Amino acid sequence: MDTAPLAFSRHNHSHCVSDALDAATTLCTERGARLTPLRKQVLELIWQSHKPLGAYAILDQLAAQATKPVAPPTVYRALDFLLEQKLIHRIGALNAYIGCPHPDHHHASHFLLCDDCGRAEEIHSKSVSRSIQKAASEAGFTVQSQSLEVFGLCPDCSPQDKHDA
Amino acid sequence: MDTAPLAFSRHNHSHCVSDALDAATTLCTERGARLTPLRKQVLELIWQSHKPLGAYAILDQLAAQATKPVAPPTVYRALDFLLEQKLIHRIGALNAYIGCPHPDHHHASHFLLCDDCGRAEEIHSKSVSRSIQKAASEAGFTVQSQSLEVFGLCPDCSPQDKHDA
């Protein structure tokens, strides 16, 4: 099914990129937000893989593509825009950024992060969301945003890997 | 009950500090780890409140207490030790550190963080842990560590605050 997690599976990644860029274009148009060439370029760089990308890695690649030198604020402002539009998520433990595969509906930032290959997969578990919401409510806490970063080994990098053992 | 969350409630905080320092002393002794004066001093600084404390805030306070200037590695090495011993947790979204109230049993880092007052409360919900573990397993992912950072408003800072309305 096409809603299955992709990051840890073999897949045609060019579809991820084009889907993400198309969705971003549509959403920004709907919202009256301006997905400028620079912002789109940064989004595309982030989507080049399923590995969270640091701001300065983005900067280096921008600089390599551009003729003029690129300064940090250029990157951070684009990242701020993409974060505001929920087109990307920030992985706090890595100081890095990754594309959101479902930017059309707002949701918490829940990720599985492979310590070995570095890939990240966003998870959307009702059970996880509900249990977190419930735990917060019981503490009298009003949730505004949440970030879950689960580190470990993805199926490909697990020792008991079954996919070609 | 004495296992109830404290950070967001009125409580005698000196007990938090003494309990934490006592527990740390006991655990380090059991483990053959050396809770040196410097490390204990850093732990006590972190426990001065339930607000996550940044490394350079710790540094400034250390410097204020000491006669000699204090350099970053001094602080970061103490933090590394305390993290290894699970006496503190790191809050990735804030680049800050907070004391663990239950260092005797290993557990994931799950926090409620108030956007208004800055206080953090560690939560220990079986339901949250289980649902996360389940979601990871279903993705074929082997969990090694996890960090949950829930931002919002604590009971004291919520508009519909009932505690003295």
Added chain:
DNA sequence: ACGAATATGTTATACTATAACTATCTTTGG
């Protein structure tokens, strides 16, 4: 075209964390 608002460029700086080397302290075996 005009002014307001938004976006980008530019320079400097703040904040967070680690590398590499030296010195001191602690433990342990002789």
Added chain:
DNA sequence: CCAAAGATAGTTATAGTATAACATATTCGT
């Protein structure tokens, strides 16, 4: 007790992440 080995702490320098402040350029509605 002493010396060697290992762990802890001091010191200096630098790497990595992010923002402030101000100038310029572009876009949008009128």
